[in-house]
Amino acid sequence: MPSTTLPPTSDIDLFATETLLDPYPVFSRLRSAGPVVRLSRLDAWALPRYEQVSAALRDHETFSSASGVGFAAGLNKIMAGGVLASDPPRHTALRVILSRMLMPRALRDLGPSVTDAAEELVDRLATHGEFDAVSDLAEAFTPRFVADIIGLPQEGRAQILEFGASTFDGLGPSNERTPATIQGQQALLHYVSTTAARDRLTEGGLGARVWEAVDAGDIDEHAAVTLMMAFLSAGMDTTILSLAAAVRLFAEHPDQWDALRADPSLIPAAYLEVLRIASPVTVFSRVTTRSWECEGVTIPAGARMAVMYASANRDERKWVDPERFDITRKPADHLGFGVGIHACVGQNLAKLEAHALLEALLAKVRRFEIGKPELIVNSTLHGLSRLPCRIIT
Ligand code: HEM
Structure with a gap:
């Protein structure tokens, strides 16, 4: 039976630059508006609360990813x-x-090299004392592990940092940054088909496995290329972003850093x-394959739904005092x-990666002091582009 309840509607622009830079007050307004909110500017519906985000993600038969998880027809088609x-x-x-290569058991061999890299990096930063927690710490640490797992050639590795942000940004609706995101996708495709082409990948790596799956007839060549692209981005x-956020949070909450130093098992x-x-x-999307009822509101089949991960993670209906950073919370x-x-x-x-880096930092750092954080502008990611940092050992 169709519902007679009118859905809450909002003219909030989820992708305006101001929202991307400071999303949490906007998320809070949407959560207050209702469990499902019609976004009049986007021709889409928002799911801002934990319960519905979790339900939608677990019900892939109703909430399909097949028409893309973004909001722009262009990139949805490419992906x-x-x-x-x-x-x-x-x-x-x-x-x-992908999952075969990324299970904890498959990653066991990588463990010692991640620990060594973390210790080496933290030693270097501690000697220097002052650095940027984004470029000198997080970006200096992460890319090599993804590159090693895929089995990418050494040549051209510096380039792979460029790909992720543009893919995530391109998932938002078309805007002034769209041409740059399409160029980013083209550069990624070019990289996967030339520098990281099949014959240039290390034997036994994830990239080689992807192409073996093509030979075995499990997937086609197009799928192999998109898998490589997804993995790289x-x-x-x-x-x-998560590693830089950790530094910022511990700098802003020295009591939590002290608690972690006192009990490293809390890492x-x-x-x-x-x-x-x-x-x-922050947000991806799904499209409903059939009508869906939520607290008296009926969403029709074919509706694009904004699934708001970051908002769900601060939902006061789910979390006690959600704005408080509390490392004893254990929000599994x-x-x-x-x-x-x-x-x-x-x-x-x-x-x-994060556990190794936090462990290495714990061994050296008594306090983090930070300067003014700068934020990225990206349609589906939120976090820091720059974080001047000093560590006190
Ligand atoms: C803190 C780090 C990370 C965060 C916050 C994160 C977040 C996410 C989220 C929210 C999804 C779900 C997408 C959906 O619901 O449609 C996802 C999927 C995915 N992530 Fe991550 N991710 C992280 C790290 C990684 C890493 C290190 C890799 C690869 C080495 C990776 C590869 C993927 C892939 C391939 C998918 C697609 C899975 C699928 O559709 O079945 N992610 N990630």
Whole structure:
């Protein structure tokens, strides 16, 4: 039966630059407006609360990714059929190739080199004392691990940092940055087809496995290219933003740093809390395959839904005092990595990196002092572009 309840409507612009720079007050207004809110400027519906974000992500039959998880027809079309932008059975065939290489067991061999790299980097930064926590710490640390897992050639590795942000930005609606995001996609495609072409990848790496799956007839060549593209873009900026956010949060909450120094076994819990309160991925979308009822409001089939991970992670209905950074909270059910069949396939790698880096920092740093943070402007990511930092050992 169609519902007679009128849905709450909002003219909030989820992708205005002011919103991207300071999203949390806007998220809070949307959560107050209702569990599902019609966004009049976007021809889409927002899911700003934890309960509905979690429900939508777990119900991929109603909330499909096959028409893309962004808001712009252009990039949705380019990404269509890729791992992020597909439903089972296609999604299952693509995902299994990535997940095999990213399970904790598969990452075990990488562990010691991540620890060594973290210690070496922190030693260097501690000697210097002053640095930028984005470029000198997070960006200096993360890209090599994604590159090693894929088996990328050394040549051209500096370039891979450029790809992630533009893919995530391109997932937002068309705007003045769209031409740059399309250029970014073209550069990524060019890189995957030339510098990181099949015959240039290290044997046994994830990239080589992707092409073996083509030979085995499990996926086609187009799927192989989109898998490489997804992997290269999804694992970089997300992790970088989370590491820089950790430094900022611990600088702003020295009591929490002291608590972590007193009990380093809280490192995994602390990283969960960083991801909850400073979720790098703010929003992706789904399209309903059938009508969906939510608290008396009926959403029709074919509706584009904004699934608001970062807002869900600050929902006061779910979390006690959600604005408070508390490393003893242990929010294992935060939605910063998503949940359901599309839940982040790289989360074990992100955790491995973050835990190693926090451990190395704990061994050296008594206090972080920070200057004025600068923020990225990106349609689906939130976080720092610059964070002047001094460490007191
Ligand atoms: C802190 C770091 C990270 C965050 C916050 C993050 C966040 C996310 C989120 C929210 C999703 C769900 C997308 C959806 O619901 O449609 C996702 C999926 C994905 N992530 Fe991550 N991610 C991180 C690190 C990584 C890393 C390190 C890699 C690769 C090495 C990676 C690769 C992927 C891929 C390939 C998917 C698509 C999975 C699928 O559609 O089945 N991510 N990530």
